[in-house]
Amino acid sequence: MSAPRDCAACGLCEGRQNVVCPDGDPLSPVAFVGEAPGQKEDETGRPFQGRSGKVLDALLEEEGVSRSSIYITNTVKCRPPGNRVPTKEEMAACLPYLEEELQGRRLIVALGRTAARDLLRREVKLSEEVNKVTKVTVRGREIDMVLTYHPAASFYNTRAKDALRETIRIARTYLEGRGSASSTGT
Ligand code: URA
Numbered sequence: 001m002s003a004p005r006d007c008a009a010c011g012l013c014e015g016r017q018n019v020v021c022p023d024g025d026p027l028s029p030v031a032f033v034g035e036a037p038g039q040k041e042d043e044t045g046r047p048f049q050g051r052s053g054k055v056l057d058a059l060l061e062e063e064g065v066s067r068s069s070i071y072i073t074n075t076v077k078c079r080p081p082g083n084r085v086p087t088k089e090e091m092a093a094c095l096p097y098l099e100e101e102l103q104g105r106r107l108i109v110a111l112g113r114t115a116a117r118d119l120l121r122r123e124v125k126l127s128e129e130v131n132k133v134t135k136v137t138v139r140g141r142e143i144d145m146v147l148t149y150h151p152a153a154s155f156y157n158t159r160a161k162d163a164l165r166e167t168i169r170i171a172r173t174y175l176e177g178r179g180s181a182s183s184t185g186t
Contacts, residue, residue, distance in 0.1 A: 003077040003097045010093035012078035012086070018045035022073040022101060029106035030171045031071040032056075033098070035114040035150060036086050042079040047072050052151040056111075059151075059161070063168040069175055073101050075118045091118045102138045107174040109167060112150030119145065130163050131170060133180075144179065146170055 003009070005019050020037040023046050040050035048056050060067055076086045076094040086094075095118070102108060110116040116124045119136050129147045136145040146167055154161030173179040 002073070002101060003094065007077065010076075010078075010090045012076060012080060012090055015081050016078040017042045019077050020045055020047050020074060020079070021077070022071060023047050024067060024071045025069055026071060028069060028071040028175070029177075030069075030109065030174050031073065031102055031105045031107070032109045032111055032171075033102075033115040033119065034072070034074045034111045036074050036076045036083075037079040038083050039079065041074075047074055048151075051155070055151040055154055055161075056164075059165050059168055063165060063172060065168055065172050065175065070171065071101070071105070073098065075115050085114055099138050102143065103141075105143055107133075107171060107179055108136060108138075108143055108145040109171055110145060110147045112148075112153070114150075116147045131166050133170065144174070 002021050003019050007013060007019055020041045034047060037047065038050050038052070041047055047053070057067055075091050075098060077097065080086050080090070108119065110119055113124055113126055116126070124147060126147060126149060131146060131148060133144050133146050135142045148164050148167035149160035151164060154164055170179065
C-alpha cells in the first residue's frame, strides 16, 4: 500500500501535482529509499526521474542491476516546496506508508541522511556508517539496512559516487540471494 493519490495526511498535499508512487518490482527483496520527490518526480508521479535518477540508473546499469529488479520509493511521497528537506512531521505522516512498503524486504538501501534518519530514528554520520550493513526494526521486524550517499551527492563528489557503486554491489548480493548482515563494504 502506497499513499493514495488524494492523500491529505500532511501539508505537502497543497503544493503537489502528483503523489509519487513507488517504482520497480513491488516484490523485490531490495528497497531503495530516497528523500523526497523533486520537480520531475512531481510532474511524472514516479520516483528518481530527474538528475539524481539519471545518476542512479547509470550506476545500476554499470553494476548489472536493472531498475525493474529493485523497489524504489521515498520517505515522503509529495514534493516539498522548493525541494527543501521534509520536516519531521511530514515524514511522520508518511511513515505508515513507507513501513507498509518495506514489509518483507531483505535489504533496505537508505539513499542519503534524511532517509537514514527517518528509518533509524537517530542522527547518522554517513561518512562513518556508509556501506556497513546494519539492522532496522520495521513494525517489530528486523530488516538489514545499508546507508549510503544520495545520488545527488555524487554530482561533484567521486568518493560519494564510488560509495554508491559499492552499495549497489551489496544490494546485488541480496538480489542474488547471497546477502546477509555480515557483509560490509568500504
Ligand atoms: N531525490 C529523491 O530523494 N527522490 C527522488 O525521487 C528524486 C530525487
